[in-house]
Amino acid sequence: MLLWFRNDLRTHDNPALHYVLSNVDTEKKSASAIFFISHKQWKKHHWSEIKIDFIVKHARNLVEELASLGISLSLIYADSFKDQISYIIDHVQQHAVNEVVANSEVEFNEQQRDQALLEQGVKLTLFEADVIVPKGKVLNKSGSMFKVFTPFKRAWLAHVQANGFSYLGKAQAIKRKAIKNLDLEHKVTSQPCKGVSKAWPVARIYEHQVFPAFIDKKLSLYGEQRDIPSIKGTSGISPYLAAGLISPRYVLRQLLNKYPDLLFSVDSPYFSWLNELIWREFYRHLLFDQPRLCKHQCFNLKYQSINWDNNAEYFEAWKQGRTGYPLIDAAMRQLSTLGWMHNRLRMVVASFLTKHLLIDWRWGEKYFMQHLIDGDLAANNGGWQWAASTGCDAQPYFRVFNPIRQSERFDPKGDFIRTYLPELKDIPDSQVHFPHQYIAKHTLNLYWPAIVEHKQAREKAMAFYQSRPHEY
Numbered sequence: 190m191l192l193w194f195r196n197d198l199r200t201h202d203n204p205a206l207h208y209v210l211s212n213v214d215t216e217k218k219s220a221s222a223i224f225f226i227s228h229k230q231w232k233k234h235h236w237s238e239i240k241i242d243f244i245v246k247h248a249r250n251l252v253e254e255l256a257s258l259g260i261s262l263s264l265i266y267a268d269s270f271k272d273q274i275s276y277i278i279d280h281v282q283q284h285a286v287n288e289v290v291a292n293s294e295v296e297f298n299e300q301q302r303d304q305a306l307l308e309q310g311v312k313l314t315l316f317e318a319d320v321i322v323p324k325g326k327v328l329n330k331s332g333s334m335f336k337v338f339t340p341f342k343r344a345w346l347a348h349v350q351a352n353g354f355s356y357l358g359k360a361q362a363i364k365r366k367a368i369k370n371l372d373l374e375h376k377v378t379s380q381p382c383k384g385v386s387k388a389w390p391v392a393r394i395y396e397h398q399v400f401p402a403f404i405d406k407k408l409s410l411y412g413e414q415r416d417i418p419s420i421k422g423t424s425g426i427s428p429y430l431a432a433g434l435i436s437p438r439y440v441l442r443q444l445l446n447k448y449p450d451l452l453f454s455v456d457s458p459y460f461s462w463l464n465e466l467i468w469r470e471f472y473r474h475l476l477f478d479q480p481r482l483c484k485h486q487c488f489n490l491k492y493q494s495i496n497w498d499n500n501a502e503y504f505e506a507w508k509q510g511r512t513g514y515p516l517i518d519a520a521m522r523q524l525s526t527l528g529w530m531h532n533r534l535r536m537v538v539a540s541f542l543t544k545h546l547l548i549d550w551r552w553g554e555k556y557f558m559q560h561l562i563d564g565d566l567a568a569n570n571g572g573w574q575w576a577a578s579t580g581c582d583a584q585p586y587f588r589v590f591n592p593i594r595q596s597e598r599f600d601p602k603g604d605f606i607r608t609y610l611p612e613l614k615d616i617p618d619s620q621v622h623f624p625h626q627y628i629a630k631h632t633l634n635l636y637w638p639a640i641v642e643h644k645q646a647r648e649k650a651m652a653f654y655q656s657r658p659h660e661y
């Protein structure tokens with residue numbers, strides 16, 4: 190039996206790992222595991238350096254952890270999915286492996302790879318470990334996936350209230366007898382990782398220290414603080430969920446341990462965080478239902494062949510944080526510095542790129558993937574299409590965030606802006622959201638001019654989007 194780790198580098202709530210451990214125990218057979226390091230494939234999917242570094246670091250840590258459970262994990266370099274397929278087929282033949290066990294991945298290319306293996310006669314047993322409620326189980330009365338979040342959420346809650354959800358807990362070691370049979374020859378020695386993701390605690394620390402502290406101390410304030418980028422008011426769990434280092438079912442289990450009535454208390458302050466986890470579920474269920482989203486098609490097909498302006502200079506200014514709108518520029522610097530951006534800012538910069546600059550949301554989607562530590566196709570695609578108004582239950586097209594107003598509301602004193610734009614440290618609070626008049630009056634040469642004027646850009650966006658529905 191071969192255990193194949195993919196987007197699930199964890200020993201808790203890992204159905205594939207549990208299956209292997211229980212079967213090895215009863216059949217008295219040995220178990221080994223593999224994880225592919227596939228730089229070329231990851232780059233093809235635009236994974237960022239920081240995400241890759243984070244994942245490889247955790248794969249190395251898992252070698253040790255699995256050894257203590259009696260499983261030998263080999264890290265295999267395979268450039269592409271094609272190479273992964275060849276490796277598995279050779280390995281199965283050479284070692285007479287009767288079954289390959291893994292947790293499924295929802296993305297299209299990953300599904301194709303698994304299908305190819307099945308077609309070539311590999312016995313591939315797959316489990317589902319990336320969502321709380323299995324995909325395809327939350328459907329409307331006609332048996333289809335919901336197209337609007339709120340009814341999906343109600344049905345999702347009803348499903349969990351009625352059926353509960355599986356949670357497997359921590360894996361237990363194989364009995365001594367089986368350990369002796371293990372082939373440890375491919376074991377890769379764990380090395381300290383000096384990579385770019387070192388500012389992010391490893392999953393073990395996050396799970397045992399950061400997350401419990403978030404639930405204890407911050408959850409009650411989440412509703413109030415979640416939109417303020419200068420405050421650490423959100424959980425910071427996204428890199429761990431996106432890489433499968435922490436299970437979403439583990440997260441819900443912990444929440445329910447602390448707040449047993451949570452599923453029935455939609456008005457409680459704690460629920461607003463669960464609401465976000467349900468958004469995560471919504472976008473994963475949607476990707477499962479609509480694989481074409483993996484090919485970056487607009488969910489709303491009427492926008493599919495829209496002629497975006499795609500001004501390359503504007504795109505460059507947006508990427509570099511040189512738009513002349515401090516909140517946008519500070520947010521883009523947060524992304525390039527941390528490999529992460531606050532949710533409110535993701536919404537504002539995505540709206541700015543697609544509506545103020547009329548640049549294809551796919552350009553922004555790709556750029557985010559190339560820089561985020563938590564890059565996740567389902568959530569990123571969902572977020573971008575929401576902001577661009579091309580998506581499922583998206584912003585209406587006429588809703589264009591005013592970057593100055595957003596700045597005044599969510600960063601009133603400019604604390605966040607000044608963290609990433611120290612150039613503006615001496616500008617008065619009232620002027621920091623759009624400092625151009627102040628700068629001109631005081632003949633300062635601190636900051637670049639705005640690349641577009643908000644009101645004109647908004648009107649242009651209105652006309653642009655309004656012309657669409659009539660063309661199809």
Ligand SMILES: Cc1cc2nc3c(=O)[nH]c(=O)nc-3n(C[C@H](O)[C@H](O)[C@H](O)COP(=O)(O)OP(=O)(O)OC[C@H]3O[C@@H](n4cnc5c(N)ncnc54)[C@H](O)[C@@H]3O)c2cc1C
Nearest residue numbers: 423424425426427465469532535563564565568569572573
């Ligand atoms: C344009 C855009 C792109 C995005 N790209 C990604 C991405 O690549 N990966 C990613 O994980 N999230 C993405 N999001 C969603 C959200 O911004 C991040 O999940 C959140 O900022 C992560 O910080 P946190 O863990 O502290 O969030 P918290 O506020 O603590 O939320 C907890 C968890 O809920 C989930 N969640 C929260 N908001 C959303 C949402 N809007 N959609 C789906 N799930 C959500 C995430 O798993 C998050 O970790 C994107 C949002 C937008 C608008």
